[in-house]
Amino acid sequence: MKNLIGFSMLLGTAVIAGTVTAQSATVLYNERVVAIEQTLPDASDLWVTPADLTRINDFVLKPEGACLADLCIPVLQDRDSDMYVTRSGQGWFNVTGLADKLEQAHVTDYADSIWSFGAMPLERRAFFRGGEAPDFALPDRDGNIVRLSDFRGKKVLLLTWASW
């Protein structure tokens, strides 16, 4: 029911706007800062093109749904839904709707259209259940990407500190 209400609000926004106007957004996820040139204007959710979805979080929209590796979240694409709509032939995907389905935390600055997403719980399931160290990809001081998985076969002492 909540989703239906959100969806009717979206339609309302589109009607008031008359035509879909370009509204840019900035999306923050892991170390990524993704500039989105055009979103579908909406009061509460972030709607982007399927290509931009992949730029944000590597999910790929396929006939069977939004997929990341072996995981696929079913998404209807032959008609409008709370996850996907078509306007003037262009498909738009609800990124915050996906995050909610994945129980992924997110925070938005609506004034500046900055959308920030936390870690996906599915990436940390094996951490909580099986004590498996979550992988990461962060640049070292020379800009090379450091992944924990690069160190398989070694013992790793992971340390945090700060200058403050």
Place this chain on the structure above:
Amino acid sequence: MPVWQSIYEELKSENFEIISFAQDTGGEAAAGPIFDAGNVTYTTVIDVNHHISALYNLVNVPSGVWIDEAGKIQRINEGTYAAVHANGAFGTDEYVPIVRDWVAKGADSEYVWDLEQVRANIFQRTPEAEMAQPAFRIGTHYFTQGNDAKAEQYWTMAQELDPTSWNYLRQDLQYEDGGSAGPAWRERRTQIESAGGTYYAPLGIEPAGAANN
């Protein structure tokens, strides 16, 4: 930092790596010179968004995590120092010997936790607290753009969403009068500790089985 470097030189030939994360919104300018002064040769990352603490549910610095050759956690969320600080006020001499023991003996080290202990020592966050890192991340984004007012707004939000994190509090206090270990920090520490909380997750150095928590 120099102490960890000497330990690294001692143990690196035994399939051992240190990955050190500086949690600093000030980036290379803040943390780089400290790595340089220590002539550090292990793997170094400057983690401006406090990503590692968000991913591993760590609440303070310094913290340590042991990860074995297959990527399994063997100890986690401990306030770890390489030595007692010169002024005697903080630090510990107890941690480095158990790191040596682990590197030498692997899974046979008596300091390796079993899965039950690892799971019990992973700090648990509420769904609300999970929102703190994306909020902090927006703050850091504004900070790098020079928008200090917006940075402060979201860094404050992060502290409110996750009051268990010392990292978000102390990073923010760095930019205020008194600094990260000034009166505001002391007041908060006293509050937490008088309520039975701890500033650092305590080191449980006892051999496995001798004292589970």
